[in-house]
Amino acid sequence: MFDASLVISVYDKTRELDLIFHALLNQDLNMKRIEVIIAEDGMNKDIASLSGKWSAEGTLNIEHITQEDKGFRKNRILNKAVTASSSPYIIFIDGDCIPHPEFVSAHLNNAEPNTVLCGRRVNLTRKRSEEMTSSEIASGKYARSRFSDIVHSALNKQKPGYEHNAEEGIIIRQEGLRKLLMNEDEHILGCNFSVHKQMLLNINGFDENYEGPGLGEDSDVEYRLRLTGARFRSVRNLAIVYHMYHPKTIEQPRNMEYFLGVKSRNISYCSNGIQKT
Numbered sequence: 001m002f003d004a005s006l007v008i009s010v011y012d013k014t015r016e017l018d019l020i021f022h023a024l025l026n027q028d029l030n031m032k033r034i035e036v037i038i039a040e041d042g043m044n045k046d047i048a049s050l051s052g053k054w055s056a057e058g059t060l061n062i063e064h065i066t067q068e069d070k071g072f073r074k075n076r077i078l079n080k081a082v083t084a085s086s087s088p089y090i091i092f093i094d095g096d097c098i099p100h101p102e103f104v105s106a107h108l109n110n111a112e113p114n115t116v117l118c119g120r121r122v123n124l125t126r127k128r129s130e131e132m133t134s135s136e137i138a139s140g141k142y143a144r145s146r147f148s149d150i151v152h153s154a155l156n157k158q159k160p161g162y163e164h165n166a167e168e169g170i171i172i173r174q175e176g177l178r179k180l181l182m183n184e185d186e187h188i189l190g191c192n193f194s195v196h197k198q199m200l201l202n203i204n205g206f207d208e209n210y211e212g213p214g215l216g217e218d219s220d221v222e223y224r225l226r227l228t229g230a231r232f233r234s235v236r237n238l239a240i241v242y243h244m245y246h247p248k249t250i251e252q253p254r255n256m257e258y259f260l261g262v263k264s265r266n267i268s269y270c271s272n273g274i275q276k277t
Contacts, residue, residue: 014044026138083274
């Protein structure tokens with residue numbers, strides 16, 4: 001049995017996925033212990049070719065799961081990935097987030113019973129995203145925080161629309177300092193969290209009634225897990241991913257309407273999840 005399943009949610013971003021594979025080779029643990037599941041919300045031939053090439057090389061344990069492209073159905077493919085996973089522990093990232101060399105081990109080393117680990121992401125600029133290369137990842141250079149970036153981020157973070165946050169890329173190992181800086185109770189960000197598989201099965205996984213971006217893959221899951229008594233712990237500045245630039249995704253207003261209905265019903269188990277009830 002694998003130590004964990006790493007689920008990578010993908011839609012069409014072949015270059016970014018290739019960079020993720022290179023970053024997984026650069027992890028500080030034996031990736032033979034990890035199952036890598038490509039959860040593709042579509043059936044892109046380039047994604048299939050890339051996944052097949054990496055799988056054939058034998059350096060990563062890759063399973064590629066697809067579904068027909070009928071619009072944004074991320075929660076549906078995530079449920080298929082959860083069902084397919086052969087590990088009792090699952091780590092989730094998005095297909096445009098490059099993991100730090102210590103990313104997987106940070107999630108595994110901090111896992112606790114009945115606890116969701118919640119990380120954050122470094123939002124890369126367009127220029128930085130375009131410059132990222134596989135050789136930079138192989139050398140580890142991509143994971144070295146540049147002082148100039150941190151200063152620039154600190155000086156500009158109050159500006160409207162400014163989302164670069166280089167300080168999220170600093171690893172803080174000292175537990176006392178982490179407790180001082182971090183929230184004891186954290187929130188899920190869909191591109192960086194981990195959870196015991198059974199905890200997801202207890203709430204019937206992701207609610208497939210969310211078919212547009214926003215809320216369904218994180219806020220809804222968090223809310224329903226809280227109803228079961230789950231704990232939420234921050235691994236901010238420990239489990240780091242680098243988010244490649246893209247125009248901001250517009251959340252669907254109907255998702256908020258549906259989420260408010262979920263909260264009013266106060267039920268942890270969704271009817272349109274892994275099981276259809």
